[in-house]
Amino acid sequence: MPRKASTESQSSRDARSGVPDIELLLEKSHWLRRELFQMVSTTRKGHIPSCYSCNELLVSLFYGGVLRYRKGQPEDSSRDRIIVSKGHAAMALYPILADIGYIPTQELTEFTKKDALLRMYADPSIPGVDAISGSLGHGLGIAAGMAFAARSDGRSQRAFVILGDSECYEGSVWESAFFASHQGLDNLVAIVDRNGLAIMGRTEELMRLGSLEEKFRSFGWEAVTVDGHSHSAILGALGRLGQTGGKPLALIANTVKGKGISYMEGRSEWHNKMPDAAQTAQAWKDLETNCISS
Amino acid sequence: MATKPRLMRDVLIQEIYTRAGKDPNVLFMSADLGAEALDAFRADLPKQFIHPGICEQNMIDVAAGLSASGKTVFTYAMASFITARCYEQLKVALGAMRQPVAVVSVGVGLGYDDAGPTHYTTEDIACLRALPGVEVWTPCDEESTLEITRECLDRPAFRYLRLERPALPKIYDSNFRAAMSAGYCEVARGNDLVILSSGFMLHRALEVREQLRVEGIEAAVVDLFRIKPLASRNLTTYLEHFSHVITLEEQCLAGGFGSAVSEAMADTGLSRPLLRLGLPDRYFFENGGRKHVLENCGLGVSSISQRITEFLSPMARRRSSMPSVPSQTSF
Numbered sequence: 001m002p003r004k005a006s007t008e009s010q011s012s013r014d015a016r017s018g019v020p021d022i023e024l025l026l027e028k029s030h031w032l033r034r035e036l037f038q039m040v041s042t043t044r045k046g047h048i049p050s051c052y053s054c055n056e057l058l059v060s061l062f063y064g065g066v067l068r069y070r071k072g073q074p075e076d077s078s079r080d081r082i083i084v085s086k087g088h089a090a091m092a093l094y095p096i097l098a099d100i101g102y103i104p105t106q107e108l109t110e111f112t113k114k115d116a117l118l119r120m121y122a123d124p125s126i127p128g129v130d131a132i133s134g135s136l137g138h139g140l141g142i143a144a145g146m147a148f149a150a151r152s153d154g155r156s157q158r159a160f161v162i163l164g165d166s167e168c169y170e171g172s173v174w175e176s177a178f179f180a181s182h183q184g185l186d187n188l189v190a191i192v193d194r195n196g197l198a199i200m201g202r203t204e205e206l207m208r209l210g211s212l213e214e215k216f217r218s219f220g221w222e223a224v225t226v227d228g229h230s231h232s233a234i235l236g237a238l239g240r241l242g243q244t245g246g247k248p249l250a251l252i253a254n255t256v257k258g259k260g261i262s263y264m265e266g267r268s269e270w271h272n273k274m275p276d277a278a279q280t281a282q283a284w285k286d287l288e289t290n291c292i293s294s
Numbered sequence: 295m296a297t298k299p300r301l302m303r304d305v306l307i308q309e310i311y312t313r314a315g316k317d318p319n320v321l322f323m324s325a326d327l328g329a330e331a332l333d334a335f336r337a338d339l340p341k342q343f344i345h346p347g348i349c350e351q352n353m354i355d356v357a358a359g360l361s362a363s364g365k366t367v368f369t370y371a372m373a374s375f376i377t378a379r380c381y382e383q384l385k386v387a388l389g390a391m392r393q394p395v396a397v398v399s400v401g402v403g404l405g406y407d408d409a410g411p412t413h414y415t416t417e418d419i420a421c422l423r424a425l426p427g428v429e430v431w432t433p434c435d436e437e438s439t440l441e442i443t444r445e446c447l448d449r450p451a452f453r454y455l456r457l458e459r460p461a462l463p464k465i466y467d468s469n470f471r472a473a474m475s476a477g478y479c480e481v482a483r484g485n486d487l488v489i490l491s492s493g494f495m496l497h498r499a500l501e502v503r504e505q506l507r508v509e510g511i512e513a514a515v516v517d518l519f520r521i522k523p524l525a526s527r528n529l530t531t532y533l534e535h536f537s538h539v540i541t542l543e544e545q546c547l548a549g550g551f552g553s554a555v556s557e558a559m560a561d562t563g564l565s566r567p568l569l570r571l572g573l574p575d576r577y578f579f580e581n582g583g584r585k586h587v588l589e590n591c592g593l594g595v596s597s598i599s600q601r602i603t604e605f606l607s608p609m610a611r612r613r614s615s616m617p618s619v620p621s622q623t624s625f
Binding site: 077123124130131132134135137138140141142143144145146147148149150152153159171172175176178179182 | 318341344346347349351352354355356357358359360361362363364365382383386387390391
């Protein structure tokens with residue numbers, strides 16, 4: 001299938017007005033879903049549903065004027081840090097990293113191929129990737145260390161982490177949640193991709209996670225629940241950054257695993273299953289229209 | 295009268311404190327293990343001390359983030375908790391992310407007297423040396439502790455430092471620095487056999503050497519203070535001068551110190567009768583303290599001497615040249 005050309009890469013928040021350009025974000029969302037499906041359907045590697053549940057989270061961060069970075073300069077040590085701690089979705093970063101000039105675009109077609117740059121799970125040998133992923137429960141602690149270092153140096157750098165909701169089963173997440181709160185790391189943002197599914201089924205049936213908003217709040221975080229597929233909702237909540245009274249910020253983003261491909265949505269069995277020819281055709285059909293509208 | 299030796303942890307922290315006073319990028323994290331020298335560090339450099347909670351996993355992940363941001367980081371806790379408890383963090387966040395963090399453990403082996411299996415660390419060499427990219431160091435006195443600490447400050451790397459809980463007598467004067475790059479040092483001469491050890495057991499090896507001398511056996515004693523990376527070729531070239539090789543450790547034998555030496559010998563083609571002395575494959579619940587547990591395990595000075603003497607006997611020599619037959623049936 002043909003790739004749709006990416007729109008001009010730029011921060012979509014108008015410098016003068018500070019208002020995010022929702023149209024651009026919608027377009028980026030649509031573009032990212034198609035890029036990712038292209039990567040996965042050609043190499044038959046990767047985890048599409050997990051990427052699609054955090055699709056809007058990444059697009060909002062990179063194109064909604066949230067993350068501070070310079071295009072083409074991954075080595076810039078002052079740029080904000082972003083860790084996709086749910087490592088099976090870290091590949092969702094790759095098209096964005098190509099789009100902002102951190103990695104060559106042709107690398108996308110080489111995803112997981114012999115000796116190629118882009119691996120199934122991201123790690124810092126890939127320009128723009130700030131932590132290794134693939135084992136759950138590390139990203140929040142590593143990001144907390146980065147946020148601590150930035151603050152102790154008097155730098156304005158922030159650290160953002162995207163956690164899976166099932167990742168929050170890992171005890172180390174809560175060790176780090178304790179730490180970030182006690183240290184008052186208000187330059188740290190945890191975004192939980194609350195798609196409600198683990199590999200084996202629904203989180204609330206496997207082992208109840210309950211209200212993650214309440215849990216983070218009880219650990220001393222500023223916590224808010226948002227529609228994780230609405231750019232305006234995500235960006236609205238991230239507007240609290242820097243106004244949390246010294247608390248780290250947690251966004252619980254309610255999402256749909258597999259969002260955008262009809263037969264994958266909310267179905268745990270698609271975690272790492274590959275579509276057959278008919279299913280692939282159906283997916284491209286589904287992806288012709290944008291599933292996101294705000 | 296000789297001055298009382300200082301605790302290794304105080305030597306280490308005092309040196310870090312001195313450096314941290316001049317360099318705000320030097321940070322010290324303790325998962326709730328104290329030290330006299332740490333009290334001063336916390337009081338004078340509060341911004342450079344981090345208590346990550348009794349959360350060893352968090353400590354290592356946070357250390358990785360700090361290190362990735364250019365900080366020189368020391369992480370510090372009781373040996374059994376900063377190794378097995380957070381092994382996956384060591385592997386992923388420090389090893390695979392290549393973060394030059396110093397991991398300092400206190401009370402290796404049976405160092406936490408009377409505490410039992412939760413506090414004994416009888417597998418840390420086997421565990422840590424299995425991780426690619428880590429250096430594993432075991433100081434045996436103040437001087438070696440000081441120089442290894444300086445190395446961590448001057449050339450940060452992913453290092454695992456195995457400190458003793460009690461203070462140990464002096465082995466080195468100012469000569470440790472010169473031996474550092476080799477990774478081992480002959481601390482006592484002898485021509486009949488060589489005993490390789492480190493840390494607490496190195497001192498025991500020297501006692502064994504004295505006992506063997508009474509019996510007319512001259513044993514060399516080597517401090518193999520860096521078990522990883524092991525200077526295999528140099529070490530086995532040195533070992534070639536001896537007819538028998540003995541390793542002595544306060545670890546279970548599977549994968550530990552003696553295993554590393556035997557691998558070096560096998561890999562470099564050195565064939566010598568090798569006696570690996572260490573702890574049996576079990577957990578240690580018995581009361582009576584470190585000395586008693588070691589006695590129980592055949593690692594008292596007299597027991598070790600006797601085992602070595604037997605090993606040197608003609609019958610044992612014949613046995614060692616035979617194909618592998620269980621020792622119980624070879625007599």
